Amino acid sequence: MIAENTLEERVAGALDRFAIELPSWGFANTGTRFGKFFDPTAASTIEEKIQDAGQVHKMVGCCPSVAVHVLWDLEDLNHAEELVDLASVAGIQIGSVNPNLFQNQCYKYGSLANPDPEVRRHALNHCLESVELAQRIGSRDVSLWLADGSNYPGTANIRHRRDWLREGLCAIHEHLNAEQRLLIEYKPFEPAFYHTDIADWGMALLLSRDAGPRARVLVDTGHHYSGQNIEQIVAWLLQDQMLGGFHFNDRRFADDDLTLGSIDPYQVFRIFHEILLYEREITGEADIAFMIDQSHNLKPKVEAMVQTVITAQELFAKAVSVNHDQLVSCQNRGDLVGAEECLKQGFYRDVAPLIKEWRAARSLPPDPLLFLR
Amino acid sequence: MIAENTLEERVAGALDRFAIELPSWGFANTGTRFGKFFDPTAASTIEEKIQDAGQVHKMVGCCPSVAVHVLWDLEDLNHAEELVDLASVAGIQIGSVNPNLFQNQCYKYGSLANPDPEVRRHALNHCLESVELAQRIGSRDVSLWLADGSNYPGTANIRHRRDWLREGLCAIHEHLNAEQRLLIEYKPFEPAFYHTDIADWGMALLLSRDAGPRARVLVDTGHHYSGQNIEQIVAWLLQDQMLGGFHFNDRRFADDDLTLGSIDPYQVFRIFHEILLYEREITGEADIAFMIDQSHNLKPKVEAMVQTVITAQELFAKAVSVNHDQLVSCQNRGDLVGAEECLKQGFYRDVAPLIKEWRAARSLPPDPLLFLR
Amino acid sequence: MIAENTLEERVAGALDRFAIELPSWGFANTGTRFGKFFDPTAASTIEEKIQDAGQVHKMVGCCPSVAVHVLWDLEDLNHAEELVDLASVAGIQIGSVNPNLFQNQCYKYGSLANPDPEVRRHALNHCLESVELAQRIGSRDVSLWLADGSNYPGTANIRHRRDWLREGLCAIHEHLNAEQRLLIEYKPFEPAFYHTDIADWGMALLLSRDAGPRARVLVDTGHHYSGQNIEQIVAWLLQDQMLGGFHFNDRRFADDDLTLGSIDPYQVFRIFHEILLYEREITGEADIAFMIDQSHNLKPKVEAMVQTVITAQELFAKAVSVNHDQLVSCQNRGDLVGAEECLKQGFYRDVAPLIKEWRAARSLPPDPLLFLR
């Protein structure tokens, strides 16, 4: 290689391709099982959600799409085109489509893993409609999270439920077109408290492989056990080309759905680092969807979203700034302290000025949060 | 002592004094933040809840009282007497009074620990009304759980909030009459995800001591970190005479609110054992309120409650059956295996026949769950 | 089916086939990183360990084999036959062979996943010797636990290490004969604190499949995150015919290596239940090795082992006593409380008399622990 890119160039190039999807439900009032605190600025209709998402994208320039939750955002397939129009007016696109398999009363004992074939059929139909919706609006990813599981030992046949689930996923996969992907999320606890049918990345991986070649695993950063090394899971999924995307959020104890980087920013940085290191080795880009999935039930909605996006950009730029040559060299000669310091330098590097330059060059407000407030 | 009581006598005596309070909200539909599954048999009015509680007591004979949640069960103090009458008709009494300090929109940033003195006053008034309500209905315990805390680092002054909380608790304590107690609950997470103002038993103990001589700590078995030794906390609180009572439930990961003994029955047994061992040493009874606090959102309400009560009785009777003399003797001579086996023998002892005898002698159905179903 | 077996027959039949392997290292002094407390009765030579194992088998009748740790128990392959003779004299056989890939100074940065090809070759050679040793002594299972991992972010390439590991496992597998199996253990933490190369069952499964058709996953009950549902993992591995065996022990917080069933006996019972339920459905026997792996560093060695074996037998017999027909029927009609009670009845069933009968019929001491003491 004749000329190394400068850090400025590398960061700018990385930010050019860094996109993160907003969740429509992130602009609405959300809460905990103990109640909801209402934010007067929160969106209540899909129109307002899409407008809010468009507003965020205008300020940050890296959120070209908004994910939708089928039941919450859309009454039926006939409104698909309206959704596209709304997004278009707001300057964005509709992103991943999320079926809802947990709110209907029929899902009391599960959806695709329900012992009752009627309920499984109901759930499957809803998923197939979601696949069709995604096709109509030109969205690539159908993103599946199941609340399925059981609350008490002895009440469910874990293996039969897996079989039923597998059947459903295969049926959904069959209806995908050549561009579409099926993202399968895992979660070890809540709202099923004893066993969750897709409890961890291993189960999601096996089910994805069974479902078909366009199924991938979706990593929600809050869906892990305390102390689990998430970046290792990411590294394995990357290596097997089974990583479909992320739902980003942060947490202290359980699936707290706090804003990204608010509790453990170093971990998010390490996840980005594993992706970039992988891309360096394959000299190509990993095809991964970055998505936000938070409920941040106390912060003002748009403000929280802008804060989140900025944080994601900064942590990504920091990861981009890691000196891979130096890191690999330290690793190769067993220089633990050197390797660690090299990584940490990336994390602590002040990339804010570089990001401001990048924004200025794209006519974006240099400090979107300040601009908003 | 001339004559040792037989196991039969000890168990019967223990069951005679074993009482566990039912929660009115345990008969209503509850759910998770992802939704509620409706049970057609669930109670929706306070009348129905109290009737259900009375029905349970009739079958098991050891649930003479039902706890009430002020906001959910009662519009204002003027209905206090009606509550008492309803309970009386149902053959039970109104038990502990639970103020609600988390649902009102003003509690977004906390209740008694809110930075806004207006909100603190509002919360305090609600608590004082609860104290008065308890006095009117002749209930001893006001049971306080606060959802107070913060979701993000930097957003709250932990020490100021503690001061405000202390002030509030002192003010509440001042209004107690000589029979009343103030029970202070702790919980390390949810719904405040970064910090919870009363996070653990140590904080609850310090606040209880500050509040006054009739304040006690309330242990909710689901409000602990993974792997925490709950029975040790119980032993310490007993020794300091600061244990006010329990909210019983079970869980796998977080505060899952599953039915008692459904996941880790040995732990419940060990808690009962610590209490009984303490009572053996003081040759008296510990003054502790046993209460159920579960949401068991999939099981039929009354059925789940009967199952819970029966389980509690059985685990208590098993703990009663532990041979204390033998245990102490093994402990004293460093016989680890002997001591452990002695404890385990209690846990595995089949006490069901003894409990059936006890029920028969009191004209209760020998198998209340079967009777109900 | 014309005649249902009685519970007595079912328990006796189950005990007849229930075997659990003893670990040679379980008879030696062990400790924590803070020190070792010496037990005067502990074994120090392989002769003593095998004698102790034989003594245990004589008392309980269900421990026909003892696992060996290559470095600790054997200087070189030439002593293989002596090992067999020693075991034969003691009335038992040599069971699974455990290579040691963590004590040699060269393993500072890993063994089969070490960046240094020399070290990897060294580790591989040791494993191949272990395979040969197993062949010489007629032992089926080579049981592999790796301490490999890294302690600090940035210091290791997770994916490269996985590749190296895979190569090594394939090479080991190639040397297996048609009877042998390679068991691959996983562990999420300790002694590698940042990342562990085989961190969970998903990683062990993928590596086992890569290694070859006679590789299986080994589940150590202490090698899980807090709150993880182990029996679900067992159910999945059974269904994929990838479960090779267990290392049994118990724990409260981390990998505490306490005696089986001492902290959470209901979990062990549920694991046995999942196996038995699976066997009922395939109407056959799962080919799983039950092994004990504990360090119980305070209890007397032989006593602790007898206690463990008895506990395992009891929990297995309890699981055998579960009424599968009734359970399935309850599950099928959504009777949660009925299904759970059915399972719990098995757990609380007093099987001790049946086990004593079984022992008497086989001229074993009815209470081996009492007999020993």
Place this chain on the structure above:
Amino acid sequence: MIAENTLEERVAGALDRFAIELPSWGFANTGTRFGKFFDPTAASTIEEKIQDAGQVHKMVGCCPSVAVHVLWDLEDLNHAEELVDLASVAGIQIGSVNPNLFQNQCYKYGSLANPDPEVRRHALNHCLESVELAQRIGSRDVSLWLADGSNYPGTANIRHRRDWLREGLCAIHEHLNAEQRLLIEYKPFEPAFYHTDIADWGMALLLSRDAGPRARVLVDTGHHYSGQNIEQIVAWLLQDQMLGGFHFNDRRFADDDLTLGSIDPYQVFRIFHEILLYEREITGEADIAFMIDQSHNLKPKVEAMVQTVITAQELFAKAVSVNHDQLVSCQNRGDLVGAEECLKQGFYRDVAPLIKEWRAARSLPPDPLLFLR
């Protein structure tokens, strides 16, 4: 206030008073229960350890003292003066004195909480010697960590052990002179796996209060449950003037003893922030001992220590840079995002240039790690 200090002045002033104590055992070879990897540069004698500590202090200028472990570093009291001389030659002082209450075989069932009065007396004598040693060498803090606890339910009387422990602590406290302090550490697990006699900060606080007015709680950052909010504990202890000091290290899962800030640097920063915020309010300095307690068993010893100290300085300087006025103002008006951003700005602020200036002004190498390597 007429003139605000500049950030440069504030950081320099903070670094002037920032001191962190080195552990003598941090320079020696350490390991896990699975073995020790030997570092050729590791110290083996107390002379070498003190020399290493002196070397670190010369490079970083903020480690004026080294903690000693009585059994490991000193044969008897008569060598106390030699220790002082060695330290003096190395340009440092002997810091806190750590009795060893876990290695002697007599401590199998505990030390100060042992049921055997002989063993308790032995442990007490060792502590009293440590107190005397501290007096002779002019060290203020006797720092007590007990491994006491039990491994199995039923084997210990938790309350009796607490009584014995309390007696011992009172006796130790009586022998303190007016300058000395007794620091009492807590730890929820390891090496006692079922119950630990001083399991959490609440127990340490109660015991410290019982012991006497010069007893304080020692917070080891690795001695907490997963997900526990350590900075809240720190805030409470500060407010009650019961915080004696810290043992700093980092961890992913259990008490991993990794180098400070290697896994979750934001948490260390938040701890420093709580201290500084408290000091701002009392307009004074909190009297807290900062100490390092790591085993970092793979990194070269001196290098790891220099890295740790630099990290501690940087995180402290970052915390100093937080704009308290702005933070408080945001907190007061319920501006969650503003408050959080204010805190985060401190964390991400590039303080390295300020620290380099500070070092240059004190004739220290601007980059001690580079200097060393």
